[in-house]
Amino acid sequence: MEERFVTNKTMKPWPLGGKAKMGIILPSTNTGYYSYELRVISPEGVVTLETRVMGGKLTLENLRRMREDVVYGAKLLAVAAPSVITFEATAAGFILGVEGEKALIKEMQDATGIRCTTGSESVTESLRFLGIKRMILYAATPEEITLKSLQYFDTLGFKVLIHESLGGQIGSEINGISPWETYSHVMRLYRKCPEADGIFVSGGGLRTLEMMERLEKDSGLPVVSTVVANMWHCLKLSGVKDLVHGFGQLLERDRISEISRVTQ
Numbered sequence: 001m002e003e004r005f006v007t008n009k010t011m012k013p014w015p016l017g018g019k020a021k022m023g024i025i026l027p028s029t030n031t032g033y034y035s036y037e038l039r040v041i042s043p044e045g046v047v048t049l050e051t052r053v054m055g056g057k058l059t060l061e062n063l064r065r066m067r068e069d070v071v072y073g074a075k076l077l078a079v080a081a082p083s084v085i086t087f088e089a090t091a092a093g094f095i096l097g098v099e100g101e102k103a104l105i106k107e108m109q110d111a112t113g114i115r116c117t118t119g120s121e122s123v124t125e126s127l128r129f130l131g132i133k134r135m136i137l138y139a140a141t142p143e144e145i146t147l148k149s150l151q152y153f154d155t156l157g158f159k160v161l162i163h164e165s166l167g168g169q170i171g172s173e174i175n176g177i178s179p180w181e182t183y184s185h186v187m188r189l190y191r192k193c194p195e196a197d198g199i200f201v202s203g204g205g206l207r208t209l210e211m212m213e214r215l216e217k218d219s220g221l222p223v224v225s226t227v228v229a230n231m232w233h234c235l236k237l238s239g240v241k242d243l244v245h246g247f248g249q250l251l252e253r254d255r256i257s258e259i260s261r262v263t264q
Contacts, residue, residue: 027055093120132198140203
């Protein structure tokens with residue numbers, strides 16, 4: 001008897017990446033959840049292309065070492081002609097500092113001829129877009145790394161009113177944390193600091209998509225997370241106008257015309 005393979009997955013219309021192709025540089029420790037979340041929030045006609053740089057436990061030494069591979073990773077992605085390339089690891093960008101991050105982005109762009117960004121730049125652009133200046137920060141990282149994030153934000157004029165470090169060091173363990181556990185921790189911080197005008201949940205390994213809308217509704221504040229910020233910034237740089245609903249207001253607002261109006 002002939003066997004047939006049956007799947008309930010719907011095939012995407014051709015051509016893949018007809019609107020944009022997003023080049024994503026990930027830490028090698030990514031177990032697939034970050035990739036999955038990116039696909040979930042990609043508009044129709046947008047495809048993600050990925051490569052990796054060597055990662056490890058979340059330590060300052062390992063995050064600094066990741067930078068050594070980033071330009072080569074960008075070159076690998078450039079062969080597939082993406083619309084934009086992002087080095088998604090926010091913590092690895094924060095520890096470089098503002099000037100170090102700018103230097104890395106320039107190196108990536110000079111090596112590829114493609115507009116490049118980082119997770120940390122994507123976050124700051126998202127915060128500006130939402131008008132967040134005084135924030136609550138909940139980070140997956142150990143405290144010494146989170147403190148580097150605070151220095152980065154301070155340099156750019158953002159104020160972190162209250163923060164908490166989860167202290168995670170292993171990606172697979174961070175992936176295993178329920179989004180509703182993260183939600184409860186962030187809401188506890190919010191109750192201590194209701195004067196904040198926004199929330200940043202830092203860490204691509206943290207599962208955030210399921211609880212983004214609920215967190216914004218219950219806190220009354222706009223929320224930025226690593227995954228959503230990277231997608232939003234890549235869509236903006238690629239000129240993709242499609243709105244994505246169900247994962248917080250950052251992806252639901254008109255990113256193109258609102259930014260054009262502000263900069264005119």
